[in-house]
Amino acid sequence: MANPLRDMIKPTLTLFLICLVVTAALAFTQGITRDAIANMERMAAEESRTEVLKEADSFEPVDNLGEILRDAVDANAGLRAVAEAYRGFKGSSAVGYVITTVTKGYGGDMKVTVGVDTDGKITGVRIGDSNETPGLGAKVKEKPFISQFLGVKPEAPLGVVKGGKSKPEEIQAVSGATISSRAVVSAVQSALDMAEVLRKTQAVDNPGEINGEAQEAGDLDTEPEEGQSGDGPDSISEEEQSGDEPDSVQEEGQPDGSLAGVPGEEGGLQ
Secondary structure (H helix, E strand, C coil), X not given: CCCHHHHHHHHHHHHXXXXXXXXXHHHHHHHHHHHHHHHHHHHHHHHHHHHHCCCCCEXXXXXXXXXXXXXXXXXXXXXXXXXXXXXXXXXXXEEEEEEEEEEECCCCEEEEEEEEECCCCEEEEEECCXXXXXXXXXXXXXXXXXXXXXXXXXXXCCEEECCCCCCCCEEECCCCCXXXXXXXXXXXXXXXXXXXXXXXXXXXXXXXXXXXXXXXXXXXXXXXXXXXXXXXXXXXXXXXXXXXXXXXXXXXXXXXXXXXXXXXXXXCCC
């Protein structure tokens, strides 16, 4: 006589063992490929940075980015789109910034990486994975649209136009993809604003030149010892003759500045 309990337990146990083996195999595969995947992602990110700031041969992340953003987003809400920021160097000389932003396109989030040199000129724009409509919104990744940003040093906030361009800050929208076009323009403007903030809050000069300036300042501060001069034991310094003390050399602070605004997105369907 058949045992119903045994007939139920046997296939259940078999299925459990199969699931256990498959899960263990997947975990093992993930473990041995995790480092390789992470390395590939790092290489892809480095390639993106190099593509948009070709002059740089190395990059350093802006370590205190979160703190800088907390102080800046109150004045410019567009900076909330900033996800990463790197300083680019050629040798020891800073040549610009690479800013990665995440913006909302027609099909969802879009990751946009922008290169900006130390003069505020756009050196490159690269759009990562997105779900924009093939044949329409996806065209914002293509050269005819992206090339409009290259070499532009905006004197005013970027904007989207549907007709002919009359200013460098005007970006011709992709036909039938106004929302996607505005999303990219907004992301690039956020990157420009972030680069401006970083230029005002961090040193981007050649470290060697900075050290050189410090050395020159040190030379200015060097005064002959009291009662001594370079002409001989009987000579008297000018300061001792006049009774005045030498002027001190004061370091100048960096001026503060306002942030460029981010153009508001207009309504409309894609």
